[in-house]
Amino acid sequence: xxxxxxxxxxxxxxxxxxxxxxxxxxxxxxxxxxxxxxxxxxxxxxxxxxxxxxxxxxxxxxxxxxxxxxxxxxxxxxxxxxxxxxxxxxxxxxxxxxxxxxxxxxxxxxxxxxxxxxxxxxxxxxxxxxxxxxxxxxxxxxxxxxxxxxxxxxxxxxxxxxxxxxxxxxxxxxxxxxxxxxxxxxxxxxxxxxxxxxxxxxxxxxxxxx
Numbered sequence: 475x476x477x478x479x480x481x482x483x484x485x486x487x488x489x490x491x492x493x494x495x496x497x498x499x500x501x502x503x504x505x506x507x508x509x510x511x512x513x514x515x516x517x518x519x520x521x522x523x524x525x526x527x528x529x530x531x532x533x534x535x536x537x538x539x540x541x542x543x544x545x546x547x548x549x550x551x552x553x554x555x556x557x558x559x560x561x562x563x564x565x566x567x568x569x570x571x572x573x574x575x576x577x578x579x580x581x582x583x584x585x586x587x588x589x590x591x592x593x594x595x596x597x598x599x600x601x602x603x604x605x606x607x608x609x610x611x612x613x614x615x616x617x618x619x620x621x622x623x624x625x626x627x628x629x630x631x632x633x634x635x636x637x638x639x640x641x642x643x644x645x646x647x648x649x650x651x652x653x654x655x656x657x658x659x660x661x662x663x664x665x666x667x668x669x670x671x672x673x674x675x676x677x678x679x680x681x682x683x684x
Contacts, residue, residue: 604659627658
């Protein structure tokens, strides 16, 4: 899937998002979309890529109702094959397997789950691209999310007003954006040596036996 996506579809996205500010929202639930839709419907010059956690027909229809200028990815690909600009600012992803590549197109990454009881989804898939990360208030039991917030690479929002404030700050303040992006990227690099450290500890303490 990854190879097919990269080879046949990447230039369609590049054509659609070129020169625009882009929010990629991954693994969203209805609660996340209800926080995001006002911003997407208001800032129509920006591009939004929404990847629902559940891509059932019911969830896709929920997204289409919330995002007023939206199109499903499957339809987008059909129309964009002619390299034409589409009269939409929101692409709803209706398949599985693309999300970790989509984050590379983002200016800001939004991670879903933070407005639900189970908490935020994987934040490292987005931070690895050195992009600022935003999510809802339920994140404290996930160490990577909590540490990203502490290090200034991620931001937790409690409602739509805080979301708009953070998005506008990152979009409009280059210094704040670059700092957050750098912090996110540095955190992933720092975590990259964790496996080596653990294995060294195991070996030094003889925790592996035959």
